[in-house]
Amino acid sequence: MTADTIGVGLVSVGWMGRLHSRAYRALPDHFPELGVRPRLVVAADPVPEARDQAVTRLGYERAVADFHEVLDDPAVDVVSICSPNFLHREMAVAAAAAGKPFWIEKPMGRYASDSRAIHDAVERAGLVTSVGFNYRHAPAIQRARELVRSGRLGRITNVRGSLLADYSSDPDAPLTWRFERERAGSGVLGDLLSHGLDLAQYLVGRIASVTALGETFIDTRPRPGQGIVDRTAAATGERGAVENEDYAALLFRFEDGAVGTMDSSRVMRGPHAEYTLEVYGTTGSVRWDFQRLNELQVALDGQEVDGYVTHFVAPGDGHFARFQPGAGTAMGYDDLKTIEAAQFVASVLRGEQLAPSVADGLAAASIVEAAEASLADGAWHDVARVDGRVTTGAAAPVL
Numbered sequence: 001m002t003a004d005t006i007g008v009g010l011v012s013v014g015w016m017g018r019l020h021s022r023a024y025r026a027l028p029d030h031f032p033e034l035g036v037r038p039r040l041v042v043a044a045d046p047v048p049e050a051r052d053q054a055v056t057r058l059g060y061e062r063a064v065a066d067f068h069e070v071l072d073d074p075a076v077d078v079v080s081i082c083s084p085n086f087l088h089r090e091m092a093v094a095a096a097a098a099g100k101p102f103w104i105e106k107p108m109g110r111y112a113s114d115s116r117a118i119h120d121a122v123e124r125a126g127l128v129t130s131v132g133f134n135y136r137h138a139p140a141i142q143r144a145r146e147l148v149r150s151g152r153l154g155r156i157t158n159v160r161g162s163l164l165a166d167y168s169s170d171p172d173a174p175l176t177w178r179f180e181r182e183r184a185g186s187g188v189l190g191d192l193l194s195h196g197l198d199l200a201q202y203l204v205g206r207i208a209s210v211t212a213l214g215e216t217f218i219d220t221r222p223r224p225g226q227g228i229v230d231r232t233a234a235a236t237g238e239r240g241a242v243e244n245e246d247y248a249a250l251l252f253r254f255e256d257g258a259v260g261t262m263d264s265s266r267v268m269r270g271p272h273a274e275y276t277l278e279v280y281g282t283t284g285s286v287r288w289d290f291q292r293l294n295e296l297q298v299a300l301d302g303q304e305v306d307g308y309v310t311h312f313v314a315p316g317d318g319h320f321a322r323f324q325p326g327a328g329t330a331m332g333y334d335d336l337k338t339i340e341a342a343q344f345v346a347s348v349l350r351g352e353q354l355a356p357s358v359a360d361g362l363a364a365a366s367i368v369e370a371a372e373a374s375l376a377d378g379a380w381h382d383v384a385r386v387d388g389r390v391t392t393g394a395a396a397p398v399l
């Protein structure tokens with residue numbers, strides 16, 4: 001790594017791989033003070049079309065089939081791991097062993113055991129990392145966190161979250177890796193609720209115990225063609241079993257006494273990506289919906305208007321001013337990933353964990369683990385404590 005160039009290696013050129021690449025490219029524009037020009041060195045994907053796209057569309061200097069070649073390249077300073085969940089552990093542990101700081105997508109592996117192995121490998125190597133908990137970076141969430149942490153909402157009593165998606169609502173959509181326990185781990189628990197649970201911990205604090213119910217509404221799907229793992233894969237007709245939950249609902253208790261509920265579905269008819277989080281306190285509350293990324297509903301005791309006021313995010317809220325000049329002009333989903341890329345690169349340059357960490361990834365996976373235990377026996381389960389470099393606490397470092 002020279003003073004101004006940082007060599008990027010990408011593992012997997014799917015939806016997230018393309019988005020990470022755009023995010024690195026946007027850094028000099030939106031975070032000029034970092035003083036870095038990302039050099040897209042090499043991308044790995046076993047699918048030839050994906051490799052072709054990496055070079056011709058995304059701008060990588062070369063593309064390879066085997067991810068080890070990315071880790072072995074001395075020009076690669078940082079690595080993005082955007083593979084399906086079942087590959088996370090092998091790739092992340094190898095990246096840590098190679099001494100390469102990495103930015104990995106959530107959920108971090110299939111099970112808490114994968115997340116723990118990744119976390120421990122990173123701690124042994126003494127690396128900084130980033131995990132794809134992108135919703136944290138929405139300026140409205142940053143504003144909500146300030147209101148909660150400053151005490152303006154009073155004592156937090158309860159949190160309500162809901163992550164309702166339609167991405168698997170077609171019963172004839174193919175049986176990709178996302179529906180197999182061996183390759184995905186859990187269903188919506190890891191895929192969607194890990195985001196919501198991370199947000200709840202980021203805004204309010206550590207979740208200490210949980211109980212859950214789950215259901216699979218579409219229990220068979222047509223198998224995709226040989227070797228294809230992408231969600232756009234063509235189905236072949238023969239149907240196979242869906243092995244993880246389409247829907248889950250959680251009750252939980254925070255360590256400090258607040259309580260919460262959160263549910264999620266991937267097979268909704270109606271909502272597209274309706275990811276909401278509401279935080280209620282004794283003197284006010286905030287409500288956010290990802291589909292209205294730039295708005296925060298706020299109700300505070302003593303405000304002039306009774307009930308909820310819509311706050312449109314504005315310069316001063318999170319990193320909004322880096323993207324738009326004034327309230328009402330919207331930021332988008334890609335921008336959240338640019339902020340995540342900036343936090344990752346700044347973490348690497350400063351040697352300080354600023355971005356969501358592998359400890360945060362393990363913390364979310366530990367709640368999912370407790371929820372899965374509850375799905376099996378119907379009981380409440382304590383969540384294993386994570387003592388590593390979590391960045392959800394009150395004194396979390398910021399960029």
Ligand SMILES: NC(=O)c1ccc[n+]([C@@H]2O[C@H](COP(=O)([O-])OP(=O)(O)OC[C@H]3O[C@@H](n4cnc5c(N)ncnc54)[C@H](O)[C@@H]3O)[C@@H](O)[C@H]2O)c1
Binds near residue numbers: 011044082
């Ligand atoms: N942060 C978010 O909001 C968010 C959103 C979507 C997905 N994700 C996560 O990102 C990860 C990837 O999801 P996606 O939607 O980009 O998947 P995708 O299906 O679009 O892409 C997966 C890519 O992995 C490649 N791949 C398969 N085997 C490989 C191997 N051995 N080596 C290298 N590449 C290989 C495939 O060819 C494909 O290009 C998952 O963990 C998912 O949970 C996160």
